[in-house]
Amino acid sequence: MNIRIGQGFDVHTFGEGDHVMLGGVRVPHERGIVAHSDGDVVIHALCDAMLGALALGDIGRHFPPSDPQWKDADSLLFLRHCTRLLDGQGGWRVINADITVVCERPKVGPHADAMRERLARELGIDVNAVSVKATTSERMGFTGRGEGIAAMAVCLLGKA
Numbered sequence: 317m318n319i320r321i322g323q324g325f326d327v328h329t330f331g332e333g334d335h336v337m338l339g340g341v342r343v344p345h346e347r348g349i350v351a352h353s354d355g356d357v358v359i360h361a362l363c364d365a366m367l368g369a370l371a372l373g374d375i376g377r378h379f380p381p382s383d384p385q386w387k388d389a390d391s392l393l394f395l396r397h398c399t400r401l402l403d404g405q406g407g408w409r410v411i412n413a414d415i416t417v418v419c420e421r422p423k424v425g426p427h428a429d430a431m432r433e434r435l436a437r438e439l440g441i442d443v444n445a446v447s448v449k450a451t452t453s454e455r456m457g458f459t460g461r462g463e464g465i466a467a468m469a470v471c472l473l474g475k476a
């Protein structure tokens with residue numbers, strides 16, 4: 317089997333609102349996210365990891381922020397597109413993905429399994445192949461001050 321590894325990183329600032337979208341799951345919060353799309357940092361980082369594994373650029377190249385069709389878009393659309401893109405490159409599939417969210421709040425742990433299930437369903441893989449973890453940054457830096465939220469993703473792709 318051929319394998320490739322990719323990594324991705326994304327950040328968005330908090331703004332007005334009452335929830336954040338993380339891994340396709342609506343997480344109640346006293347702030348919202350500032351973004352062109354729904355600002356789902358988990359999915360954006362994962363898409364960049366998938367694209368990066370095949371050196372296909374990044375989500376900004378595939379879904380330009382200047383394109384009005386992505387205004388307030390559901391980021392699951394980006395994940396669906398990336399999954400199909402990989403398949404179209406000769407049958408690449410995600411073998412597993414590991415994602416870390418960095419923020420003081422909201423608490424991610426109570427929602428992590430729902431995110432894993434939603435992402436695994438979209439990727440067409442077992443939920444045990446998708447990991448979602450979280451950490452604070454111990455009140456240091458922009459995440460520590462509660463200015464924004466970040467996510468990192470690593471994924472392994474395989475092709476027969």
Ligand SMILES: Nc1ccn([C@@H]2O[C@H](COP(=O)(O)O)[C@@H](O)[C@H]2O)c(=O)n1
Binds near residue numbers: 418419420421422451
């Ligand atoms: N937004 C977050 C941040 C952390 N967690 C969980 O808390 C644990 C401890 O975090 P530290 O940054 O203090 O090490 C972490 O391992 C996560 O389980 C969380 O759910 N949501």
Ligand SMILES: C[C@@]1(CO)OP(=O)(O)OP(=O)(O)OC[C@H]1O
Binds near residue numbers: 355376
């Ligand atoms: C997702 C896109 C879609 O236009 O915009 P944003 O929601 O602002 O998110 P970002 O992580 O800056 O990635 C760039 C764009 O592809």
